[in-house]
Amino acid sequence: MFYEKYIKVLYVDLNNEKIEISHRHDLYEYLGGVGVASKLLEENIKPDLDPLDPAQPIVFAIGGATSVFPVITKTVAMFISPLTGELGESYAGGRLALTLMMAGYDAVVITGKSKRPSYLSISRNNIEIKDARAFWGINSDEVGGLIREREGGSGKRSIIRIGQAGENLVSYASVCVDTYRHFGRLGLGAVMGSKYLKAISVIGDRDMPVENFKEYFKVYQDINKKVTATEIMAKYHDAGTPINVEPLNAAGGLPTLNLKQNSFEHASDISGEAFAKNNLVRKMACTGCPVGCIHIGQFRREFDKGHEYEAISVGYDYELIFSLGTFLGIKTSDEILEIIDVVEQYGLDAMSVGVVLGWATEALEKGLVSLEDTLVPLAFGNAQGYMDAIKNIAWRKNEFYILLGQGADKASDIYGGKDFAMTFAKNEMSGYHTGYGIILGSVVGARHSHLCNGGYSLDQSMKEFDKEKLVEDIFAEEKERCMLNSLVICLFARKVYDRETILAALNSIGREITNEELTELGEKIYATKLRIKKMLGFDQSAVKLPKRLFETPSLYGELDEDTAYELIDMYVERTKSLA
Amino acid sequence: MPKVLKADGMNKCIGCFTCMLACAGVNHQNHSIAKSAIKVKTKGGLQSKFKAIVCLACDGDPACYQSCPTGALEKRKGGGVLLKKDKCIGCKKCVSSCIVGAVNFDEDKKLPIICKHCGVCTRFCPHDCLRMEEKENVL
Numbered sequence: 001m002f003y004e005k006y007i008k009v010l011y012v013d014l015n016n017e018k019i020e021i022s023h024r025h026d027l028y029e030y031l032g033g034v035g036v037a038s039k040l041l042e043e044n045i046k047p048d049l050d051p052l053d054p055a056q057p058i059v060f061a062i063g064g065a066t067s068v069f070p071v072i073t074k075t076v077a078m079f080i081s082p083l084t085g086e087l088g089e090s091y092a093g094g095r096l097a098l099t100l101m102m103a104g105y106d107a108v109v110i111t112g113k114s115k116r117p118s119y120l121s122i123s124r125n126n127i128e129i130k131d132a133r134a135f136w137g138i139n140s141d142e143v144g145g146l147i148r149e150r151e152g153g154s155g156k157r158s159i160i161r162i163g164q165a166g167e168n169l170v171s172y173a174s175v176c177v178d179t180y181r182h183f184g185r186l187g188l189g190a191v192m193g194s195k196y197l198k199a200i201s202v203i204g205d206r207d208m209p210v211e212n213f214k215e216y217f218k219v220y221q222d223i224n225k226k227v228t229a230t231e232i233m234a235k236y237h238d239a240g241t242p243i244n245v246e247p248l249n250a251a252g253g254l255p256t257l258n259l260k261q262n263s264f265e266h267a268s269d270i271s272g273e274a275f276a277k278n279n280l281v282r283k284m285a286c287t288g289c290p291v292g293c294i295h296i297g298q299f300r301r302e303f304d305k306g307h308e309y310e311a312i313s314v315g316y317d318y319e320l321i322f323s324l325g326t327f328l329g330i331k332t333s334d335e336i337l338e339i340i341d342v343v344e345q346y347g348l349d350a351m352s353v354g355v356v357l358g359w360a361t362e363a364l365e366k367g368l369v370s371l372e373d374t375l376v377p378l379a380f381g382n383a384q385g386y387m388d389a390i391k392n393i394a395w396r397k398n399e400f401y402i403l404l405g406q407g408a409d410k411a412s413d414i415y416g417g418k419d420f421a422m423t424f425a426k427n428e429m430s431g432y433h434t435g436y437g438i439i440l441g442s443v444v445g446a447r448h449s450h451l452c453n454g455g456y457s458l459d460q461s462m463k464e465f466d467k468e469k470l471v472e473d474i475f476a477e478e479k480e481r482c483m484l485n486s487l488v489i490c491l492f493a494r495k496v497y498d499r500e501t502i503l504a505a506l507n508s509i510g511r512e513i514t515n516e517e518l519t520e521l522g523e524k525i526y527a528t529k530l531r532i533k534k535m536l537g538f539d540q541s542a543v544k545l546p547k548r549l550f551e552t553p554s555l556y557g558e559l560d561e562d563t564a565y566e567l568i569d570m571y572v573e574r575t576k577s578l579a
Numbered sequence: 580m581p582k583v584l585k586a587d588g589m590n591k592c593i594g595c596f597t598c599m600l601a602c603a604g605v606n607h608q609n610h611s612i613a614k615s616a617i618k619v620k621t622k623g624g625l626q627s628k629f630k631a632i633v634c635l636a637c638d639g640d641p642a643c644y645q646s647c648p649t650g651a652l653e654k655r656k657g658g659g660v661l662l663k664k665d666k667c668i669g670c671k672k673c674v675s676s677c678i679v680g681a682v683n684f685d686e687d688k689k690l691p692i693i694c695k696h697c698g699v700c701t702r703f704c705p706h707d708c709l710r711m712e713e714k715e716n717v718l
Binding site for chain 1: 593596597608609610621626
């Protein structure tokens with residue numbers, strides 16, 4: 001809690017149904033967010049045990065300036081990823097950060113396994129582990145409604161929950177946060193499932209007086225103006241992230257048909273403009289963000305003969321249009337929304353599941369697997385086949401789908417086809433085939449996500465390819481984002497929160513900190529994450545890249561495999577300065 | 580002419596809660612949305628639309644005004660009431676008397692949270708959901 005000058009940690013031991021609250025003055029220097037979470041993870045992980053062993057921790061943490069300034073809206077989750085076997089880190093918006101702050105906790109550490117399916121209820125006066133046996137097997141949307149009915153606190157509440165994929169320990173199962181946001185990547189849903197933890201409900205309504213109102217409100221208004229009255233955030237509200245579909249397609253950086261292609265002939269039918277024109281019915285925001293980037297699209301489903309229709313609304317974003325659209329050859333916005341809906345209900349990472357299905361489709365084409373394995377005819381463009389396959393993954397239908405549920409890397413270990421299993425260090429690729437930046441950034445990024453260091457963005461802004469500069473820029477950005485994620489700002493607002501703004505914001509809420517200290521903090525957090533990765537046996541130099549990356553030209557042009565490996569080696573050398 | 584708050588653009592609401600953060604901050608110098616006089620909620624789950632529960636600035640003798648046993652609520656020009664804190668005994672009669680549920684209670688301070696129609700929330704709404712309307716002085 002920033003005014004109290006300590007980090008208040010709630011420890012929940014599901015084995016013994018014991019709660020402990022600790023005021024950690026020693027963690028205060030880490031600000032919050034990923035700074036605090038990575039320390040708590042380091043303290044609690046059991047490197048010798050399986051990622052899904054009940055003893056492993058889940059850590060949630062809110063940031064050092066959570067919710068009291070615009071667009072500082074996220075919560076970080078850290079865990080051991082069942083997908084990669086190493087550092088798991090994922091971010092979600094919604095209402096979780098505000099409610100945790102208003103319930104009075106900076107961080108929550110959950111260990112152990114319940115004796116029966118349960119959910120955790122957190123409020124300012126009570127913490128309870130409640131019976132969820134009847135919720136087990138129920139999809140993510142429905143269970144949200146059931147807990148909403150039981151918990152009260154409307155408007156000041158957040159509910160996070162898993163679907164059947166999480167229950168069934170699919171390695172990239174997601175956690176849904178307040179219907180439209182997610183801890184999407186790296187399998188937090190499976191970790192919750194392994195603890196018999198179906199959901200967490202948080203109600204926050206405590207008293208929290210502003211300490212220095214004049215100074216605080218001045219800074220608040222300045223930031224609010226930057227967010228709402230300048231162009232910095234406009235694109236996120238307007239057509240939203242899907243606005244990237246057309247430029248990436250035109251430039252040849254849009255992964256299509258399991259990256260056999262770098263552009264999609266139907267891109268204009270599934271562009272940001274097309275979704276806005278045909279499907280967009282609403283925009284929403286995370287609590288404390290006046291931007292409202294959440295785009296809700298609607299499609300109509302005929303559920304019976306005789307003109308029986310229902311209207312279904314789901315959130316969409318660029319990454320989903322890539323993974324469940326272009327990557328699988330899906331040509332219409334309606335079909336993409338329909339696939340997203342299935343992914344939502346069962347609770348999977350939309351990016352990983354799309355990329356896994358891309359591999360499976362090609363594996364079937366090439367005869368590495370047969371229809372006996374896939375049960376449904378997986379073919380690019382066949383939306384129904386993919387929807388059936390997603391259910392089969394969530395339900396672990398047969399040996400093939402159990403392996404698919406462990407990721408493209410694992411499946412290709414068994415069936416072959418490693419050259420077109422589009423993963424970086426076992427995490428499925430993101431929607432950018434932009435050049436060396438995204439490859440290097442994804443391999444060396446602490447959680448192998450495009451958001452660790454924004455390599456795709458460097459690819460697009462770099463005037464001339466320069467190996468040293470790329471390594472240096474990715475290293476610098478990774479550290480900077482460690483600092484930003486200790487606040488935890490939404491990275492869409494990274495241009496709003498320059499150093500000067502961050503210092504003004506923190507100082508106005510009583511946090512004296514210097515620019516140099518922010519830099520040091522970023523380095524310290526990154527060093528902690530690298531220590532954890534080492535503890536878990538990760539070796540950057542041992543990562544093998546799928547050949548397909550070098551067969552299909554990128555936005556930058558054709559890429560050379562040796563250069564990519566050389567860049568990784570250079571980066572590994574560069575990080576040695578941190579240790 | 581006095582002004583009153585109108586929340587008649589809630590069809591445009593994105594659910595950012597900035598109005599509540601601003602009201603709680605400016606009027607109660609508190610970070611908690613529980614202190615806000617305007618309450619934004621969903622009509623039932625996030626897939627439903629947002630609604631704002633606000634003081635409707637009743638004319639004449641508002642129910643809250645009538646219910647107050649100590650005269651802590653005074654009629655306001657343009658409608659609604661103003662709270663005189665020193666006269667309030669925290670009995671919550673005003674809370675139960677308001678049939679639209681617009682009076683909240685601050686359990687920490689033991690005082691009702693009364694909208695004074697200051698318009699701070701309208702200034703911070705990014706999507707034109709809230710506005711101030713001039714109203715005849717009907718006191």
